[in-house]
């Protein structure tokens with residue numbers, strides 16, 4: 554293919570070299586003349602393993618050219634990869650000056666280019682940038698519409714400095730955020746041969762995935778380091794601990810616990826996290842990440858309570874009381890906290906949980922209900938259909954098939970549905986749908 558690449562830093566220069574190596578004709582564009590001169594001379598503008606040899610080879614092949622002329626680059630290519638820098642502004646926001654300036658220039662060129670052109674944004678961009686900022690600029694400047702005169706899409710870049718060429722050839726996956734199949738098909742032609750999954754999604758989701766991945770990486774590093782600080786204070790080998798933590802592929806290094814839903818609770822996570830925090834305090838170890846976890850969990854519960862109160866409804870059906878499905882354990886269940894709060898606000902509650910029946914509860918659970926939440930025990934009803942029938946608003950905290958079937962069969966159009974589990978999609982169940990996070 555004939556490809557133009559805007560921005561010849563780490564991402565752009567490596568992409569240029571690898572795509573030319575793969576047989577494509579590539580035009581590189583940058584505003585820094587020194588970078589263009591280096592590439593013309595067959596040299597690399599970035600220090601990266603394998604780039605010295607690769608750049609010499611691809612420039613000698615004649616498939617690489619460079620320019621500072623945006624018009625020439627777009628006219629002589631069918632697809633553009635945009636890799637200009639998006640650094641931090643002093644207030645922490647993303648500085649999109651270079652990107653927006655380039656969007657103006659690209660739009661102007663598209664006023665003159667008859668053939669439709671594909672623009673692939675590969676720079677990291679805050680969600681909404683392509684559709685809310687760049688698309689309006691380019692449509693205004695070109696007088697054409699995205700989807701007909703040109704096609705905009707977003708493909709996050711996952712390469713890491715130091716191993717960029719290897720990462721280019723073996724990314725974790727290819728994500729294409731696009732609103733037209735034309736862009737997806739072109740990118741499939743360019744990157745479909747790579748040994749990884751290819752997923753097409755919305756532009757906004759693709760923009761968000763990139764941030765989510767980087768934030769997750771930062772979170773993992775900080776979690777390991779915080780753990781290491783506590784290990785050091787306790788005289789425990791942190792490398793051994795983290796190595797063993799990572800060997801659990803079932804619950805730790807896995808999708809487990811990574812699906813959005815309601816707050817955590819139960820008889821283990823809250824108390825063990827509290828004990829960890831106390832232990833750290835007694836050893837003068839700061840663990841702000843874990844402290845933030847407790848705070849964030851509280852915020853999640855408060856948000857769910859606010860959604861119910863904001864609805865103005867008074868008769869509330871609670872489906873699911875235990876901290877998760879398949880157990881009758883109510884200790885530190887966030888649903889119990891939520892129910893108590895709503896009762897305190899004077900709302901009328903009926904509660905259904907197939908595993909929680911006061912008559913059959915024994916031992917610690919029965920004691921817990923009788924001592925801590927006796928008023929909640931009296932509100933528990935054995936029948937899902939009755940709870941649905943009596944409620945103006947349903948809080949769904951059980952994500953099992955029977956609950957979903959029960960809701961499908963009995964929920965009414967006039968009911969508000971607060972789904973804390975993500976089991977259903979808006980519209981799937983009758984009612985005025987209020988998701989917790991969407």
Ligand SMILES: NC(=O)c1ccc[n+]([C@@H]2O[C@H](COP(=O)([O-])OP(=O)(O)OC[C@H]3O[C@@H](n4cnc5c(N)ncnc54)[C@H](O)[C@@H]3O)[C@@H](O)[C@H]2O)c1
Nearest residue numbers: 560561562563564583584637638639651655676677710714
């Ligand atoms: N560096 C990485 O490992 C990495 C990995 C994934 C994603 N990203 C993202 O990719 C983007 C680029 O990162 P980078 O590290 O390659 O940046 P960089 O700063 O190394 O390079 C950016 C290049 O863009 C050029 N440029 C600026 N304005 C231009 C314009 N109007 N026209 C043409 N070129 C212009 C600059 O001169 C510079 O050479 C950023 O959004 C970054 O967040 C970077």
